[in-house]
Amino acid sequence: MSEAVVARTIGIDFIYLDILFIIIWVSFLIKRKYWTPIKWGLLGWIIYIFVDYVYWYLITQTRHYTGPLDPFLFFLWFCISPGFVQFSYVIVLFEKRNKNELIFWTMLFYIGWTLVSVGSQLLPLNDIIIEVYRDMNVENQRLNELIMVLVNIIIAAALYYKKKLRLEDILYLFLVGTLVEFGLEFTLSVSGIRQEQGGWSLITMLVNTLIEFNLGIILMYLLWVPFKIRKHGKYYFQLSFRDLKNIKTDFDAIASLSRNRNINDKQMRNYSKLYKLRDFLSDLEYYAKTYNIKPIESELELKLKQYWIR
Numbered sequence: 001m002s003e004a005v006v007a008r009t010i011g012i013d014f015i016y017l018d019i020l021f022i023i024i025w026v027s028f029l030i031k032r033k034y035w036t037p038i039k040w041g042l043l044g045w046i047i048y049i050f051v052d053y054v055y056w057y058l059i060t061q062t063r064h065y066t067g068p069l070d071p072f073l074f075f076l077w078f079c080i081s082p083g084f085v086q087f088s089y090v091i092v093l094f095e096k097r098n099k100n101e102l103i104f105w106t107m108l109f110y111i112g113w114t115l116v117s118v119g120s121q122l123l124p125l126n127d128i129i130i131e132v133y134r135d136m137n138v139e140n141q142r143l144n145e146l147i148m149v150l151v152n153i154i155i156a157a158a159l160y161y162k163k164k165l166r167l168e169d170i171l172y173l174f175l176v177g178t179l180v181e182f183g184l185e186f187t188l189s190v191s192g193i194r195q196e197q198g199g200w201s202l203i204t205m206l207v208n209t210l211i212e213f214n215l216g217i218i219l220m221y222l223l224w225v226p227f228k229i230r231k232h233g234k235y236y237f238q239l240s241f242r243d244l245k246n247i248k249t250d251f252d253a254i255a256s257l258s259r260n261r262n263i264n265d266k267q268m269r270n271y272s273k274l275y276k277l278r279d280f281l282s283d284l285e286y287y288a289k290t291y292n293i294k295p296i297e298s299e300l301e302l303k304l305k306q307y308w309i310r
Contacts, residue, residue: 007133008188012068013125017116018081025085025112033270036095036227037088044087048079056134067130078132085109086180086213093176094224096239097250106179113187142207148215156218168241170218177217182209231267232256246286248279254287258296263303272307280304 029038053075056063065071092105156173159165185205229235232252236259239251247254253271257263271280281301288295296304 007131009129009131011120011125011127011129013123013127014116014120014130015077016125017119017123019077021112021116022080022085025088025108028108029088032274034088034092034095036231037091040091040224041084041088045080045083047087048083049075052079062135063132064134065130065132067132068128069130074130074132082184085113086184089183090176090180090213090217090220091224093179094221095228095250095252096172097252098239098247099244100248109180110183110186113183114190117187117190142211145211145215149211152214152216152218155222159218166237166240169238173217173221174214177214178209181211181213185209228252233260233262243286243290246290247283249275249283251283251287254280254283255291258284258287258291258293261296261300263300268304268307277305277308 026038029041052063053072057065057071057075065074067074089105089109093102096102156165156170160167160170185208189205225235233256236252236255239247243251250271253267281304284296284301287293
């Protein structure tokens with residue numbers, strides 16, 4: 001293999017464990033009624049199938065697969081793992097509800113995939129080998145990816161100049177793009193699954209981490225913004241770094257309620273199941289003081305309390 005060939009070598013049992021992790025991941029999303037991340041996860045799955053299976057494997061033939069499974073069935077799984085899990089994880093981080101949510105989903109993301117990768121190496125469930133790799137030399141794929149990253153940086157700079165994004169928002173988005181790809185690269189590397197020319201490559205890991213998902217992170221955020229506006233009625237700046245230690249519920253919900261004074265019955269029913277009343281009221285009080293917003297009226301507060309009493 002050439003220096004620009006990136007490979008994975010896995011056993012069938014890796015697929016078993018990964019499917020189990022995906023079921024757990026989806027279960028948590030459903031339990032919390034995180035429907036937007038689920039929708040984006042399904043969209044990510046479709047996009048990965050088109051890019052990885054249709055374009056790379058069938059059309060350009062830069063993706064190569066060797067194994068006992070039917071190629072189409074293999075790529076259905078191969079694309080759902082990064083497609084669904086990565087995309088839904090990114091949307092959860094875009095929603096940026098509170099510090100505990102960010103920590104919980106990041107830990108689940110990293111620990112889950114690490115256990116899948118390491119577990120498949122330690123548990124001899126089915127060690128029939130599958131090899132899949134992509135030739136990065138063809139069509140200057142690395143160069144094209146680098147150009148896309150630069151495009152995202154330029155768009156981010158323009159949004160900052162127009163005061164549509166704060167500097168901390170831009171840094172956070174690229175951090176998200178780096179975290180989501182590092183999660184994949186780290187777990188594949190520590191388990192020995194990721195290979196380049198038969199061995200692990202630090203350069204491959206670093207390049208993939210910094211480029212792979214960041215080549216579209218700003219564009220993905222811009223596509224997500226209409227979902228945010230539809231849910232909360234208007235675009236507000238997201239949870240700031242200074243808010244992390246204070247907000248315990250959903251920052252966007254708090255911002256929307258504080259500014260619009262409108263109660264969405266369906267959303268409030270969900271919030272009452274996810275959060276404690278005292279935390280929700282405390283967040284409203286914090287937001288009003290921090291962002292110089294008039295505190296909610298006692299009548300509106302009384303209506304909110306009814307959702308926790310029911």
